Amino acid sequence: MIIMISHFSSALQYWLVNHPIIFQFSWTQGQTLGSSPLFLTLTVLSYLFLTFLLSHLPLPPIRPGLLKSITAVHNLVLLIFSLIMALGCSVSTLSYAPHLLWVICLPPKTPPNGPLFFWAYMFYLSKILEFVDTLLIIVSNSTRRLTFLHVYHHAAVVIMCYIWLQTSQSMFPLVLVTNASVHVLMYAYYLCSALGVRPRWKRLLTECQIAQFLSSFVVLGLMLYYHFTGSGCSGVWGWCFNTVFYSSLLALFLDFHAKNYANSKRE
Numbered sequence: 001m002i003i004m005i006s007h008f009s010s011a012l013q014y015w016l017v018n019h020p021i022i023f024q025f026s027w028t029q030g031q032t033l034g035s036s037p038l039f040l041t042l043t044v045l046s047y048l049f050l051t052f053l054l055s056h057l058p059l060p061p062i063r064p065g066l067l068k069s070i071t072a073v074h075n076l077v078l079l080i081f082s083l084i085m086a087l088g089c090s091v092s093t094l095s096y097a098p099h100l101l102w103v104i105c106l107p108p109k110t111p112p113n114g115p116l117f118f119w120a121y122m123f124y125l126s127k128i129l130e131f132v133d134t135l136l137i138i139v140s141n142s143t144r145r146l147t148f149l150h151v152y153h154h155a156a157v158v159i160m161c162y163i164w165l166q167t168s169q170s171m172f173p174l175v176l177v178t179n180a181s182v183h184v185l186m187y188a189y190y191l192c193s194a195l196g197v198r199p200r201w202k203r204l205l206t207e208c209q210i211a212q213f214l215s216s217f218v219v220l221g222l223m224l225y226y227h228f229t230g231s232g233c234s235g236v237w238g239w240c241f242n243t244v245f246y247s248s249l250l251a252l253f254l255d256f257h258a259k260n261y262a263n264s265k266r267e
């Protein structure tokens, strides 16, 4: 049993941290795929433009069975990918963080190399894959769900991940693990919905999302404290973006909660 656990943990360590592609990863602006400011600008603008265009065009109907299957596969892929990213970033942090404070405050001029930044890069790419959520909402004619919250979140989160990589943003490992874990639940919820099962824990899921934004303010506060009381933390401009972004998401999610669950009893 002990030998099996030890084999499993070595395999995990290799595939999530020490594999050469992960270990030797380096984010280099203009060289790594998707790392140029032009790529970021075009990606976000194309997303906004196509969302506007497709939601105003009459689209050919898709067979409900086919749409259901595509939606289920998309959600399953993102569920598994989110789980791998949460695990990968946690194991990389446990393997490489020299001390606990390091996950909140990376030393200034930390180069965006190695396993932790590999997972930040995967997270960045996964946020582009999440654009398919919007396409699914549009093709299923569910305009009720094409909200400002949804489109704003999907566009801005890509910019946030780019800043993480470009500025070696302190505290990203904590935010990544929290968000990817919440997204495991979120895509499980959407997967069940697509398969025709409405989970009874929708409200709880929204509350987990709100809790993740609230907890990120604690981490943002700690980073600022260590930045000004120590020798500085990497990615202070990213701190400003994160603070504005999370404050706006918190306000939008509190509004969503008030509108969706005001009359429902807690389950």
Ligand SMILES: CC(C)(COP(=O)(O)OP(=O)(O)OC[C@H]1O[C@@H](n2cnc3c(N)ncnc32)[C@H](O)[C@@H]1OP(=O)(O)O)[C@@H](O)C(=O)NCCC(=O)NCCSC(=O)CC(=O)O
Residues within 6 Å of the ligand: 071, 074, 075, 132, 133, 134, 136, 137, 140, 142, 145, 149, 150, 153, 179, 182, 183, 186, 189, 190, 191, 193, 194, 202, 203, 205, 206, 207, 209, 256
């Ligand atoms: C419980 C929530 C996760 C989702 O609330 P909703 O009101 O959107 O959920 P709902 O009950 O209408 O969802 C079920 C419907 O979604 C369809 N559906 C299935 N898969 C989907 C997918 N990948 N993207 C979008 N919709 C999808 C189902 O087929 C079903 O359609 P039908 O009804 O036709 O059968 C909530 O907490 C939430 O996040 N609300 C904000 C809306 C949003 O866009 N969230 C995701 C991005 S924000 C985010 O991700 C924040 C974060 O980082 O945590």
